[in-house]
Amino acid sequence: MSRLQLHNLGRMFGVVPAVDNVSLTLTDGEFVSLLGPSGCGKTTTLRMIAGFIKPSSGTISVSGTTISSPERMVAPEHRGMSMIFQSYAIWPNMTVAENVAFGLTLRKMPSSEVRARTEKMLSVVRLAHLKDRYPSELSGGQQQRVALARAIVIEPAVLLLDEPLSNLDANLREEMRSEIRRLHDEFKITTVYVTHDQSEAMVTSDRIVVMNQGRIEQVADPVSLYTKPQTRFVAGFIGRTNFLDGLSDGTHIRFDGFSVPADGVKAGPASFSVRPQSISIHAARSADEGRHGDAWWVQAVVAERAYLGEYWDYGITPVLSGQMLRVTAPPATSLSAGQTVWLAIDHRQAARVPAPEACA
Amino acid sequence: MRRFDPLTIVWVLLAAILAFLVINPMLRLVLSSLQAVDTGDWTLANYAIAYGRPRYIQALWNTLMLGVCVTALCLVLAVPMAWAVSRTDMPAKGAIKLLTLAAFVTPPYLGAIGWILLAGPNAGWLNQAWMGLTGSGEGLFNIYSFAGLTFIIALYSFPYLFIFISSALDTVSSEMEDAANVLGCGTLRTMVRITLPLVLPAILGGAIITFLEAIALFGSPALIAIPARFNVVTTQLLQFFSPPVRAEVAAAYAVPLLLITLCLFGLQRRILRRRGFVSMTGKGGERRIIELGPWRWVLLGYSAFVLSLCVLLPYAALSQAALAKAWGRGWHLDNLTLDNFAYLLFRHETAGQSVLNSFYYAGAAACIGIVLTLSIAYIVSRRLLPGANVLGFLCMAPIVVPGIVLAVGFYAAYAPPPFALYGTATLLILAFTTRFLPVGYAQASAAIRGINPEMEEAVRILGGGRIVAIRRVLAPLMRRGMIGAWLLVFIPASRELSTALFLYGPKTRTMSVMLLDLSEEGNFERLAALGFMLLIATMVIVAIGFRFVGRDFMQRRT
Numbered sequence: 001m002s003r004l005q006l007h008n009l010g011r012m013f014g015v016v017p018a019v020d021n022v023s024l025t026l027t028d029g030e031f032v033s034l035l036g037p038s039g040c041g042k043t044t045t046l047r048m049i050a051g052f053i054k055p056s057s058g059t060i061s062v063s064g065t066t067i068s069s070p071e072r073m074v075a076p077e078h079r080g081m082s083m084i085f086q087s088y089a090i091w092p093n094m095t096v097a098e099n100v101a102f103g104l105t106l107r108k109m110p111s112s113e114v115r116a117r118t119e120k121m122l123s124v125v126r127l128a129h130l131k132d133r134y135p136s137e138l139s140g141g142q143q144q145r146v147a148l149a150r151a152i153v154i155e156p157a158v159l160l161l162d163e164p165l166s167n168l169d170a171n172l173r174e175e176m177r178s179e180i181r182r183l184h185d186e187f188k189i190t191t192v193y194v195t196h197d198q199s200e201a202m203v204t205s206d207r208i209v210v211m212n213q214g215r216i217e218q219v220a221d222p223v224s225l226y227t228k229p230q231t232r233f234v235a236g237f238i239g240r241t242n243f244l245d246g247l248s249d250g251t252h253i254r255f256d257g258f259s260v261p262a263d264g265v266k267a268g269p270a271s272f273s274v275r276p277q278s279i280s281i282h283a284a285r286s287a288d289e290g291r292h293g294d295a296w297w298v299q300a301v302v303a304e305r306a307y308l309g310e311y312w313d314y315g316i317t318p319v320l321s322g323q324m325l326r327v328t329a330p331p332a333t334s335l336s337a338g339q340t341v342w343l344a345i346d347h348r349q350a351a352r353v354p355a356p357e358a359c360a
Numbered sequence: 361m362r363r364f365d366p367l368t369i370v371w372v373l374l375a376a377i378l379a380f381l382v383i384n385p386m387l388r389l390v391l392s393s394l395q396a397v398d399t400g401d402w403t404l405a406n407y408a409i410a411y412g413r414p415r416y417i418q419a420l421w422n423t424l425m426l427g428v429c430v431t432a433l434c435l436v437l438a439v440p441m442a443w444a445v446s447r448t449d450m451p452a453k454g455a456i457k458l459l460t461l462a463a464f465v466t467p468p469y470l471g472a473i474g475w476i477l478l479a480g481p482n483a484g485w486l487n488q489a490w491m492g493l494t495g496s497g498e499g500l501f502n503i504y505s506f507a508g509l510t511f512i513i514a515l516y517s518f519p520y521l522f523i524f525i526s527s528a529l530d531t532v533s534s535e536m537e538d539a540a541n542v543l544g545c546g547t548l549r550t551m552v553r554i555t556l557p558l559v560l561p562a563i564l565g566g567a568i569i570t571f572l573e574a575i576a577l578f579g580s581p582a583l584i585a586i587p588a589r590f591n592v593v594t595t596q597l598l599q600f601f602s603p604p605v606r607a608e609v610a611a612a613y614a615v616p617l618l619l620i621t622l623c624l625f626g627l628q629r630r631i632l633r634r635r636g637f638v639s640m641t642g643k644g645g646e647r648r649i650i651e652l653g654p655w656r657w658v659l660l661g662y663s664a665f666v667l668s669l670c671v672l673l674p675y676a677a678l679s680q681a682a683l684a685k686a687w688g689r690g691w692h693l694d695n696l697t698l699d700n701f702a703y704l705l706f707r708h709e710t711a712g713q714s715v716l717n718s719f720y721y722a723g724a725a726a727c728i729g730i731v732l733t734l735s736i737a738y739i740v741s742r743r744l745l746p747g748a749n750v751l752g753f754l755c756m757a758p759i760v761v762p763g764i765v766l767a768v769g770f771y772a773a774y775a776p777p778p779f780a781l782y783g784t785a786t787l788l789i790l791a792f793t794t795r796f797l798p799v800g801y802a803q804a805s806a807a808i809r810g811i812n813p814e815m816e817e818a819v820r821i822l823g824g825g826r827i828v829a830i831r832r833v834l835a836p837l838m839r840r841g842m843i844g845a846w847l848l849v850f851i852p853a854s855r856e857l858s859t860a861l862f863l864y865g866p867k868t869r870t871m872s873v874m875l876l877d878l879s880e881e882g883n884f885e886r887l888a889a890l891g892f893m894l895l896i897a898t899m900v901i902v903a904i905g906f907r908f909v910g911r912d913f914m915q916r917r918t
């Protein structure tokens with residue numbers, strides 16, 4: 001019912017495009033994150049959806065009705081949306097209950113119903129006992145919940161969130177991101193969520209839009225985004241990765257310092273993104289030949305190591321190579337720097353990515 | 361096709377109001393100085409008359425000398441006190457600050473009246489005391505002199521400098537001084553080599569403003585210089601305005617004052633813009649209090665002495681005179697009376713009215729000014745309209761216009777037909793509005809900038825229009841700031857003299873004009889009573905401001 005559609009959306013600030021040709025369709029009830037580094041145009045996109053910024057090109061429509069275009073803008077108050085701001089923007093001159101009820105009273109609802117809905121909403125976000133407090137008497141997490149309640153209680157067609165958790169401490173952030181997902185599962189509101197924190201996006205979203213320099217890099221669900229990044233930017237931005245850049249001659253791929261069978265990779269530049277956990281460490285090449293039989297084997301030297309509790313983080317440099325690979329290993333495998341090992345690179349878990357611009 | 365934006369109408373309306381309040385008077389001032397009265401031909405004759413006599417030029421010279429001397433004296437008064445309060449362990453800092461604030465809000469001409477009672481030739485209390493002590497036949501002080509005038513003006517100008525310098529000193533972190541100490545630099549040398557250069561731009565900037573205030577002042581010169589038989593620019597302007605009124609000559613005579621102000625103000629802005637290095641050190645650094653040992657009593661004594669000169673002594677003299685049948689007879693029970701107040705309020709033709717007028721005009725000007733500046737500040741900060749910055753600039757522009765020059769401009773623009781507003785309350789209110797537009801605008805835009813636009817956007821996305829956002833969220837959040845801004849316009853407007861002087865009519869005297877009239881009659885008891893009322897009213901208003909807006913609200917205009 002609330003299908004949000006961005007079509008070739010663009011916004012210039014002066015001569016610089018902040019958002020460039022963004023097209024995206026959200027199905028009814030879908031939760032989509034906009035993820036990207038600082039300054040990539042997430043907020044601008046979100047504020048265009050909300051109606052605070054006019055697009056320089058393209059259109060935005062909800063369920064087929066155009067609400068934004070360079071010629072015509074529906075005012076934010078007539079879009080039936082809700083937004084949660086980075087600053088929360090809880091009105092300090094109203095109590096918690098008044099804040100939450102505000103959107104309902106604007107809709108000329110009878111006051112008994114306003115009260116009933118407000119109270120129900122407050123108990124959903126577990127704030128019923130604080131309803132007569134003023135915002136200055138609340139903790140950051142509680143204020144965040146007020147903002148959520150205030151935005152959701154009006155049952156908006158679209159819910160917009162701009163880095164809602166960035167002002168909270170780490171523990172609270174984890175708790176609140178699950179809370180946001182829980183509320184979404186309960187109310188099924190079409191949601192656009194802006195963040196630069198990938199784990200936030202992965203926990204909450206049905207699909208993630210990775211943006212860079214105003215453009216969309218990739219739109220995908222969290223699993224495919226991690227396992228099948230389509231661009232080097234996405235591979236590097238979502239999780240940690242090693243880029244292996246090589247040249248295929250049809251039979252072998254030559255990487256820096258070692259070469260492997262081409263296995264059907266056509267002649268030309270061949271680049272792969274290999275996650276640290278897709279590389280395993282072995283004392284000798286023969287070990288576990290069965291399981292790692294068709295892995296790419298390379299002899300290497302441990303250059304540095306760090307113990308992170310949940311795993312070991314190694315920097316390992318293949319012999320004859322200048323490139324250090326990041327490898328994670330279970331806490332039990334302790335190697336010391338300078339030790340020579342064999343790496344098995346599981347290329348079925350590696351993603352083919354475009355070659356770096358310099359080589360292409 | 362683009363739809364017509366209703367906000368455009370608002371823009372045009374605001375621009376028209378500012379054109380009326382700011383542009384037209386200044387334009388008329390300059391134009392009328394260049395035109396012959398009867399024919400309207402272009403001419404420089406007005407300038408020839410205005411600067412045609414040695415005594416007119418002497419008045420300009422006196423003004424400049426006065427400005428320089430006042431500024432120098434203010435520095436002597438303000439710098440040690442600001443340093444002591446900001447950086448040392450001098451005791452009783454709170455009391456010193458409070459008394460400085462009292463000096464700050466005292467209208468300079470009231471202080472002048474107090475000092476006439478204290479140091480009038482022979483009859484003044486201090487002279488009486490001197491003669492009593494030494495048996496000399498002649499008093500020590502004569503307030504009716506250039507030195508007396510300098511002294512009085514400085515007493516009531518230095519608080520501004522004090523506030524300015526102490527807030528600059530507050531931003532210099534001790535770490536910078538410590539760094540010098542570690543390298544073997546003594547306390548005094550550190551002061552001179554490190555701290556002083558850091559705050560020097562602030563001192564210079566404050567000194568320029570002090571200079572500008574001093575040369576634009578009318579009240580104290582009228583009370584002191586006229587009896588002392590010398591003129592400054594502002595009193596000379598008054599003479600061009602006494603019958604036969606030669607407004608065009610006054611305009612020509614005022615233009616240089618405007619130019620001087622304009623240039624020095626530009627200079628001040630440039631100096632302060634480069635002071636980045638002071639503010640950059642920020643509040644982050646810990647500030648260490650310098651321990652003075654016994655010297656702290658010396659500094660306290662100095663501060664107390666200065667403040668008793670500008671607050672305690674004149675206030676005492678004023679209240680004694682206000683409550684006395686004849687002030688020269690001193691504090692005796694049978695000399696006490698409230699008749700001076702009764703006379704002013706009930707028997708005098710216009711005095712009671714003038715008190716009401718002052719508050720009415722100031723209140724109206726504050727209301728108009730706040731509504732105007734808030735709307736403009738809102739439009740500017742939310743970038744609602746292209747070209748909004750022009751409106752903001754126009755609001756700040758009167759800051760370079762001395763009050764008396766503004767009055768000449770308003771006279772030139774609105775006294776003649778078709779407006780024919782001379783002597784009306786409307787004209788006074790509008791002139792006051794213009795005069796304090798910059799104060800109002802600075803306050804209004806600070807108040808609006810202090811509120812996150814997201815507060816408003818949250819209203820709009822939930823379905824409320826801009827009006828709802830302003831009414832339900834912006835207005836309640838800005839209430840404190842608005843009261844503060846209103847008071848900061850109201851307080852100076854309620855005692856404004858120089859703007860009122862050329863524009864009032866028989867029915868529209870203000871309290872400040874009334875004071876001047878009474879001083880010409882030479883009845884100091886009634887004069888003091890009127891001043892006393894003004895002082896009490898000011899104190900009450902400042903107290904209200906403290907209560908509702910916070911202790912620092914007076915300082916915020918710096």
Ligand SMILES: Nc1ncnc2c1ncn2[C@@H]1O[C@H](COP(=O)(O)OP(=O)(O)OP(=O)(O)O)[C@@H](O)[C@H]1O
Binds near residue numbers: 038
């Ligand atoms: N009002 C504006 N005027 C000029 N440039 C702007 C304006 N707003 C944003 N920009 C520019 O547009 C680009 C995108 O900004 P945007 O705020 O959308 O980034 P963002 O992805 O939200 O970043 P962050 O994660 O830091 O919030 C930035 O380069 C920014 O400098």
Ligand SMILES: [Mg+2]
Binds near residue numbers: 042043044
């Ligand atoms: Mg942002």
